[in-house]
Amino acid sequence: GQQVMQIPQYQHVQEGEDFTTYCNSSTTLSNIQWYKQRPGGHPVFLIQLVKSGEVKKQKRLTFQFGEAKKNSSLHITATQTTDVGTYFCAGVSGTYKYIFGTGTRLKVLA
Amino acid sequence: DTGVSQNPRHKITKRGQNVTFRCDPISEHNRLYWYRQTLGQGPEFLTYFQNEAQLEKSRLLSDRFSAERPKGSFSTLEIQRTEQGDSAMYLCASFAGGRSSYNEQFFGPGTRLTVL
Numbered sequence: 302g303q304q305v306m307q308i309p310q311y312q313h314v315q316e317g318e319d320f321t322t323y324c325n326s327s328t329t330l331s332n333i334q335w336y337k338q339r340p341g342g343h344p345v346f347l348i349q350l351v352k353s354g355e356v357k358k359q360k361r362l363t364f365q366f367g368e369a370k371k372n373s374s375l376h377i378t379a380t381q382t383t384d385v386g387t388y389f390c391a392g393v394s395g396t397y398k399y400i401f402g403t404g405t406r407l408k409v410l411a
Numbered sequence: 412d413t414g415v416s417q418n419p420r421h422k423i424t425k426r427g428q429n430v431t432f433r434c435d436p437i438s439e440h441n442r443l444y445w446y447r448q449t450l451g452q453g454p455e456f457l458t459y460f461q462n463e464a465q466l467e468k469s470r471l472l473s474d475r476f477s478a479e480r481p482k483g484s485f486s487t488l489e490i491q492r493t494e495q496g497d498s499a500m501y502l503c504a505s506f507a508g509g510r511s512s513y514n515e516q517f518f519g520p521g522t523r524l525t526v527l
Contacts, residue, residue, distance in 0.1 A: 332514075343520055343521055349515065397514070
């Protein structure tokens with residue numbers, strides 16, 4: 302079945318450093334979503350990417366969707382302590398069944 | 412608060428008992444999802460509804476799990492004969508669906524199940 306993997310599993314950065322998480326799907330995706338989950342909280346939607354090669358920015362966050370629509374990345378510039386949490390990608394192919402990635406847990410050291 | 416509510420927030424039960432969880436989605440949303448999340452893992456798809464129709468159910472889900480969405484409004488997830496491996500956070504999410512390609516899922520706070 303469809304699998305979505307993320308790397309790295311954990312990332313510790315100093316405040317002000319950049320951070321990137323990568324998402325890879327075993328199948329071609331119709332679209333991909335990114336979510337952030339704070340410790341003890343529920344996933345919160347960040348963005349959706351639909352087009353091959355699409356790049357979207359939200360302030361310090363940059364999201365990319367690969368040309369083959371099988372991979373994606375999230376890059377945070379100059380991390381802040383408020384960026385702490387686990388970042389998940391969720392891909393869908395064909396139906397509306399979203400498969401979440403394994404997540405990357407980000408810790409930001411002040 | 413996303414507008415999606417789940418009850419109860421916590422449930423402790425003994426192995427072998429049945430449990431039922433409820434999700435109230437955002438009222439105008441026609442799609443509703445159930446996920447299960449264990450510590451350190453991403454949400455695992457269980458099933459989803461479009462209005463009252465259950466369109467897909469995970470093959471990983473045993474027959475002990477059943478979900479309903481009568482009248483296309485709230486939904487219930489029932490687990491029969493609970494096992495310790497069922498201990499997890501059960502999340503509900505809804506989104507508007509339709510022609511829009513913007514399918515933001517709004518998650519509820521979840522129901523944490525502990526099976527003793």
